């Protein structure tokens with residue numbers, strides 16, 4: 001006699017999923033590759049080949065309603081805060097090419113020295129104390145300061161901008177939408193960026209805000225609203241995700257001492273540490289699409305206008321692409337990870353996130369001989385698509 005298996009229920013709001021979504025993802029890949037949740041009104045694709053194909057299926061799927069299930073982020077106005085991430089061509093193409101010039105790998109490489117300086121500014125006092133919170137004292141500060149540096153936010157304003165950005169992305173336990181404090185912070189941040197743009201219009205500087213004001217393609221320029229929406233997108237898309245990447249690397253390194261030893265023994269292997277963390281436990285677990293036409297997949301009909309989640313975190317654990325996917329293994333081939341998406345909306349900040357992670361973790365392995373984490377102090381964020389830690393108390397022994 002076989003024991004009936006538990007019904008397959010997947011909700012990105014469930015705390016059980018935040019703790020560990022991977023067993024459910026594995027069941028979805030095998031039992032329900034086109035999963036349907038009637039209550040929350042979404043479909044979900046979990047296999048690597050289906051997620052990748054959906055990212056590249058420009059005619060089948062639209063970004064025009066945003067990329068999140070969250071009620072305040074979903075709808076035709078999503079682009080007002082999410083800029084071209086929530087646009088389809090031709091508006092997506094136009095905006096992305098206007099701002100993309102600031103994000104080429106060579107442009108981003110120019111930031112390396114500044115990223116190192118910002119890293120050390122936060123890391124040195126923490127390491128001197130010997131015990132610190134990896135997230136609050138370091139990983140939570142670096143990405144936003146790098147974005148501010150790039151945009152041109154003066155140093156004196158950065159702590160306040162970081163505080164506002166934290167409020168915008170923070171989600172209260174049990175409440176799965178932007179809380180009122182986050183809404184207020186968003187309005188303040190928009191006001192700040194508007195003043196900054198006005199100021200740059202009067203006296204331009206060598207920063208992204210000034211460059212966006214004069215960016216031009218065939219006589220076409222960005223409006224103030226479009227520039228602000230883009231600056232806002234950087235905060236939402238580039239801030240928390242990179243914080244969580246750093247924290248996840250530190251956490252999984254701690255949980256896997258033999259893998260951690262590799263970058264600690266050979267600093268050149270920090271890159272493998274970053275890539276395997278991106279595959280194994282990526283901070284951006286899913287994105288949403290809306291179908292433009294009815295489609296059939298694995299014998300299931302998905303109607304036009306349906307909300308479809310592309311489960312990035314599951315695709316990265318697909319056994320048909322990554323053998324022994326539940327092993328955290330710095331020697332594996334991570335070339336086919338989909339953590340930054342694929343195709344038209346491929347993450348514009350990928351070179352920057354990778355550079356920040358490489359520089360941040362390299363400065364750590366340079367100074368730290370061993371580290372330990374207090375398991376009782378670890379806290380996980382409860383978000384429907386961002387996966388990572390809110391608190392990671394760490395003790396280090398220096399060289």
Ligand code: HEM
Nearest residue numbers: 084085237238241242245284287340341345347348349353
């Ligand atoms: C580990 C860190 C990061 C992860 C995991 C990540 C993940 C992603 C993913 C999956 C997408 C595709 C969304 C879609 O197809 O709907 C995306 C898009 C995007 N990301 Fe990232 N991201 C990271 C860091 C950054 C950073 C540092 C920035 C910039 C400061 C950034 C800016 C963007 C932008 C502008 C887009 C929109 C691209 C478009 O729609 O054409 N991201 N990101």
